[in-house]
Amino acid sequence: MDEIADQLHLRWSPEVRLALVGVYRRGVPFSEELAKRLVNLGREVDLGRIDITQYRDDLKSFTVLPKLEGSDIRFELDDAVVILCDEVIHTGRTCRAALDELLGFGRPRCVQLAVLVDRPGRQMPFQADYAGIRADLPREERVNVCFSSVDGRDEVFVTPWEQKLC
Amino acid sequence: MTPRKDLLDIASLTDEEIEFVLSNAVPFKDLFQRTVKKVPTLKGQSVLTLFYEPSTRTRSSFDVAATRLSADVVHFDIESSSVVKGESVLDTVETLESMRVDYIIVRHKQSGIPELIARNTRASVINAGDGWHAHPTQALLDAFTLREKFKDLRGARALIVGDIQHSRVARSTSLILRRQGMSVAYLAPGSMMPRETPAEIPLFGNWDDAFAWCPDVIYLLRVQSERMDEPFFPSASEYHRCYGLTDARVEVLRERGLWLMHPGPVNRGVEITDRGMNYERSLINQQVENGIAVRMSVLYWLKPGAGL
Numbered sequence: 457m458d459e460i461a462d463q464l465h466l467r468w469s470p471e472v473r474l475a476l477v478g479v480y481r482r483g484v485p486f487s488e489e490l491a492k493r494l495v496n497l498g499r500e501v502d503l504g505r506i507d508i509t510q511y512r513d514d515l516k517s518f519t520v521l522p523k524l525e526g527s528d529i530r531f532e533l534d535d536a537v538v539i540l541c542d543e544v545i546h547t548g549r550t551c552r553a554a555l556d557e558l559l560g561f562g563r564p565r566c567v568q569l570a571v572l573v574d575r576p577g578r579q580m581p582f583q584a585d586y587a588g589i590r591a592d593l594p595r596e597e598r599v600n601v602c603f604s605s606v607d608g609r610d611e612v613f614v615t616p617w618e619q620k621l622c
Numbered sequence: 623m624t625p626r627k628d629l630l631d632i633a634s635l636t637d638e639e640i641e642f643v644l645s646n647a648v649p650f651k652d653l654f655q656r657t658v659k660k661v662p663t664l665k666g667q668s669v670l671t672l673f674y675e676p677s678t679r680t681r682s683s684f685d686v687a688a689t690r691l692s693a694d695v696v697h698f699d700i701e702s703s704s705v706v707k708g709e710s711v712l713d714t715v716e717t718l719e720s721m722r723v724d725y726i727i728v729r730h731k732q733s734g735i736p737e738l739i740a741r742n743t744r745a746s747v748i749n750a751g752d753g754w755h756a757h758p759t760q761a762l763l764d765a766f767t768l769r770e771k772f773k774d775l776r777g778a779r780a781l782i783v784g785d786i787q788h789s790r791v792a793r794s795t796s797l798i799l800r801r802q803g804m805s806v807a808y809l810a811p812g813s814m815m816p817r818e819t820p821a822e823i824p825l826f827g828n829w830d831d832a833f834a835w836c837p838d839v840i841y842l843l844r845v846q847s848e849r850m851d852e853p854f855f856p857s858a859s860e861y862h863r864c865y866g867l868t869d870a871r872v873e874v875l876r877e878r879g880l881w882l883m884h885p886g887p888v889n890r891g892v893e894i895t896d897r898g899m900n901y902e903r904s905l906i907n908q909q910v911e912n913g914i915a916v917r918m919s920v921l922y923w924l925k926p927g928a929g930l
Contacts, residue, residue, distance in 0.1 A: 521623050562657055
């Protein structure tokens with residue numbers, strides 16, 4: 457996370473209006489952690505969050521419907537440089553949904569993607585611009601990312617796909 | 623939350639289901655502030671409105687709700703359809719079933735018709751008002767509107783005024799408010815008071831007694847124009863004098879800071895005066911706006927074919 461924050465700081469000059477947008481759920485604490493580090497580097501950043509539930513392409517096949525969190529973008533999106541933050545990129549479908557939802561709020565200058573874990577398996581044409589680690593894992597394994605702010609501990613670990621711990 | 627196929631009344635909902643619909647309505651309402659007021663939730667799905675009773679507001683509200691969820695909306699026009707030629711409700715449903723619509727919004731003057739339709743179609747059925755029986759989305763939007771004003775509904779008091787006996791709104795709204803922990807009382811002429819009411823609901827015959835009960839919310843019911851010809855109904859001016867919100871009574875509301883609600887459309891000069899319509903604590907317009915958010919939330923939750 458320190459490295460990603462440094463990269464963002466180097467890549468975007470201070471005049472640029474930088475906005476970090478976390479994708480529910482674990483993308484949100486990830487974006488907050490990055491924001492904290494950028495503030496420590498002396499930058500001002502806007503923070504927002506995106507709920508992609510209604511943009512999922514498999515929504516009506518759910519047997520249990522999730523409660524909606526709602527997206528929260530309180531800043532002017534037009535002309536901002538948006539860093540979409542998610543804890544893992546895998547198939548790229550979440551990213552597609554998040555981008556659709558995000559663009560409902562306005563027209564950013566550009567959108568980049570930051571992830572903590574980048575794993576292969578793309579089903580959509582998306583790539584991470586910033587990644588903490590890259591890990592090639594078998595399809596039947598799941599990457600779990602825990603953040604101390606929501607889970608009480610910072611941890612990244614792998615479990616079988618059907619076992620979701622964070 | 624497990625999706626359900628139909629929404630027919632409030633009584634059959636669990637507390638968790640009510641909570642799910644009301645809390646999800648909050649992000650749907652936030653959507654109205656955005657540049658793009660639309661989400662793709664029901665993309666590719668069709669919503670059909672089947673109104674056997676005239677209604678502009680409820681129908682448009684469902685129309686807007688479904689459109690903002692990206693559904694295709696079709697109005698089944700009763701006047702011009704073969705219903706006037708005597709086609710039965712079930713024949714119509716069979717036709718709709720062949721059209722493979724996903725959601726049917728029904729209003730009918732006879733209680734129980736939405737349930738009858740629901741039993742005979744794979745589509746999700748939403749009751750938009752049936753006879754004296756129920757109007758669940760009105761009740762949900764009323765509860766949602768009050769939750770925006772009260773941190774905690776428990777202990778708050780609502781006085782429902784008007785033709786309680788013949789009102790599906792009174793039935794559904796009274797039930798949901800009590801389930802949210804509110805106290806509810808009725809103010810009505812004897813001919814419009816239900817013969818049987820739950821023991822916890824105080825019944826009043828005049829405003830003085832009703833005001834003495836110290837309500838926080840005044841909920842006026844619409845006087846149905848077709849009732850006015852019936853022998854037990856006093857004249858419109860008599861109704862206004864005895865049970866309407868006169869300017870003097872609006873002053874009482876203002877002094878006490880009470881909230882005012884009405885399911886619409888208002889008969890000015892009957893339920894309420896022109897001046898009363900400008901009362902600053904009137905929630906009537908919020909009810910309309912919230913109706914869209916709550917109906918979006920209901921459409922999000924229901925799933926065609928669920929449980930079949």
